[in-house]
Amino acid sequence: MGKSQNPLTQDAKTGNSKTGISNTENSKTASQEIATLIPGGVNSPFRSFHEVGGHTIFFKDALGSKVTDIDGNVYIDYLGAWGPAILGHSHPLVVKACQDAVSAGAVFGAPTLLEMEMAKSVIRHFPSIEQIRFVSSGTEAVMSAIRLARGFTGRDTVVMFEGAYHGHSDSVLGSTTHQSSSGVLAGTKERTVLTPFNDLESLESTLNQLSGQIATVIIEPVCGSMGVVLPEPGFLQGVRQLCDKHQVVLIFDEVLTGLRVAKGGAQALFGVKPDLTTFGKALGGGMPIGAFGGRRDIMDALMPIGEVYQAGTFSGNPVTMAGGIEVLRLLDNDKIYETMEARTAQLFAGISKFVSARSLPIQLQRAGSMFAIVFCDIPVKNFTDSKRIDAERFAVFFHDLLANGVYLPPSSVDAACVSAAHTERDIEETIEKVGAALKKAFA
Ligand SMILES: Cc1ncc(COP(=O)(O)O)c(C=O)c1O
Known part of the structure; x- marks a missing residue:
């Protein structure tokens, strides 16, 4: 399906859809204040950045594949609200x-x-x-x-x-x-x-x-x-x-x-x-x-x-x-599943090229549109394998992507999600940024 035919992005009023970060000062201030009111500043512990470090980002709105934070930064979103945003945000x-x-x-x-x-x-x-x-x-x-x-x-x-x-x-x-x-x-x-x-x-x-x-x-x-x-x-x-x-x-x-x-x-x-x-x-x-x-x-x-x-x-x-x-x-429209499959496959093909060219200890694991870029030297098949995941390197990777306008789950083990609203362009941009973030993580 061509980009212009995608019914999910056609309606997207993404006006300010250029991704990238200027600063996150408002989020920083809000995260300090909220921590005095709500334990850890979050209503669900996985939302905190305890694994990756730094302050949380506060979002104010979302549309399609993009989320906007309270400093006005726009991110390509792969958290998908931890799963619900299958059609993208605010369909x-x-x-x-x-x-x-x-x-x-x-x-x-x-x-x-x-x-x-x-x-x-x-x-x-x-x-x-x-x-x-x-x-x-x-x-x-x-x-x-x-x-x-x-x-x-x-x-x-x-x-x-x-x-x-x-x-x-x-x-x-x-x-x-x-x-x-x-x-x-x-x-x-x-x-x-x-x-x-x-x-x-x-x-x-x-x-x-x-x-x-x-x-x-x-x-x-x-x-x-x-x-x-x-x-x-x-x-x-x-x-x-x-x-x-x-x-x-x-x-x-x-x-x-x-x-x-x-x-x-x-x-x-x-x-x-x-x-x-x-x-x-x-x-x-x-x-x-x-x-x-x-x-x-x-x-x-x-x-x-x-x-x-x-x-x-x-x-x-x-x-x-x-x-x-x-x-x-x-x-119910099979095309939506075809689109999500195509986008996720595109993402993995792009990342895989980069990973293989440098023989990085990264496993690309996915089922349909749920995926993980796993910082591990062996394919993870069970909990014991997952303990080998390098959370420190993942944190560097996560923050580099965040600073460049790509939002992943703040966790080295949790699934990320591609939605039906992600465009080919989103994926191309993500592959480029993932490549740069991997370089940084393995520098
Ligand atoms: C497989 C699975 N079961 C149950 C839950 C709990 O769902 P909820 O967070 O809506 O309570 C989750 C949430 O992440 C999950 O991934």
């Missing part, structure tokens, strides 16, 4: 749908037809989903799916994979997860067992050892928090078979991969059908969303039919539903 049709919904009544605490339409739409996109419930974040979706699996099976233990991130409910904050935490009951931690990603033998031995105690195996089919790690051929199929053998509920956490790696998520890409799936991020068009769904017999265990409690004042609220319906409608 006019999504904005309009949400505005209309706010005007009609932002929240009723009672069913609306929008919930029904959204449910139909997700069910149409994901054949494994027979029934779905909407919540307000990926964390809530995971927490609810795990409780549901426990209630359905009458078992307690959760198996998850080292280095995975499933949000911040207690059951998924283990010591070798992407994020651990104090304040979690010892008894809860004991009920979560960790096993290495891409290692069927270890999973099998865990399932054998704890046979009859395991409620669920929860997995990110592509790990987004240890360098975008793909499942090796046959791994997800093997996980499915082992879950069947032990009658364990298999949950695919597709909060990040859901609409991103393919139209039907990782389950379509790899051809494996989970029992339950969790969603979030891109599904809501930028509005706070989560969802979990799957087999009807399992979903029937939820109240008011069954005995598993799960609720939420803002669950399925009209504004989020309206945004989500519009996103799913727009993503």
Whole structure:
């Protein structure tokens, strides 16, 4: 698709779209003041620059592939709000749908037809989903799916994979997860067992050892928090078979991969059908969303039919539903996936040339439009490999890109995202700047 035909950039009122940085003094001052009011100056720790150093950047608006900070600097954005901005920022049709919904009544605490339409739409996109419930974040979706699996099976233990991130409910904050935490009951931690990603033998031995105690195996089919790690051929199929053998509920956490790696998520890409799936991020068009769904017999265990409690004042609220319906409608167009694939492939081809010419210890890992430029001497296949990632060099790379108007996640392990609004020109400019930043990082 030629640049001028892209419906997502045509409407973009990017007026001041020249990328590059003059100074970030306003962000610096704001980051100092906000730290006196909000712990660490952020409402979610990954937003802070604790890994890369320096002060955070405050954004004031965003459109398409660009974000503008409070000093007026424009960046090509690859954070994508950590996943939601799949169509780019502020897509006019999504904005309009949400505005209309706010005007009609932002929240009723009672069913609306929008919930029904959204449910139909997700069910149409994901054949494994027979029934779905909407919540307000990926964390809530995971927490609810795990409780549901426990209630359905009458078992307690959760198996998850080292280095995975499933949000911040207690059951998924283990010591070798992407994020651990104090304040979690010892008894809860004991009920979560960790096993290495891409290692069927270890999973099998865990399932054998704890046979009859395991409620669920929860997995990110592509790990987004240890360098975008793909499942090796046959791994997800093997996980499915082992879950069947032990009658364990298999949950695919597709909060990040859901609409991103393919139209039907990782389950379509790899051809494996989970029992339950969790969603979030891109599904809501930028509005706070989560969802979990799957087999009807399992979903029937939820109240008011069954005995598993799960609720939420803002669950399925009209504004989020309206945004989500519009996103799913727009993503129904295969051309959008072709564009995202082409742009991400273009980006990796350009960076790869530079990396190979200099034999740099960089791994380019991606699934669809989620990608990572991994500062590691070996391909990262699991959590142990990810510990070799050179965070210090990444910090130099990150700051050089930032200073030149390219915004990446401030983390050496988390997935970056290409959106449907990124243009060929954005990618060309990024490749050039990545080359310069790599030179600096390896000087
Ligand atoms: C795979 C995965 N699961 C769950 C979550 C938690 O979602 P939220 O941040 O919306 O609570 C995330 C967020 O990064 C995620 O990537």
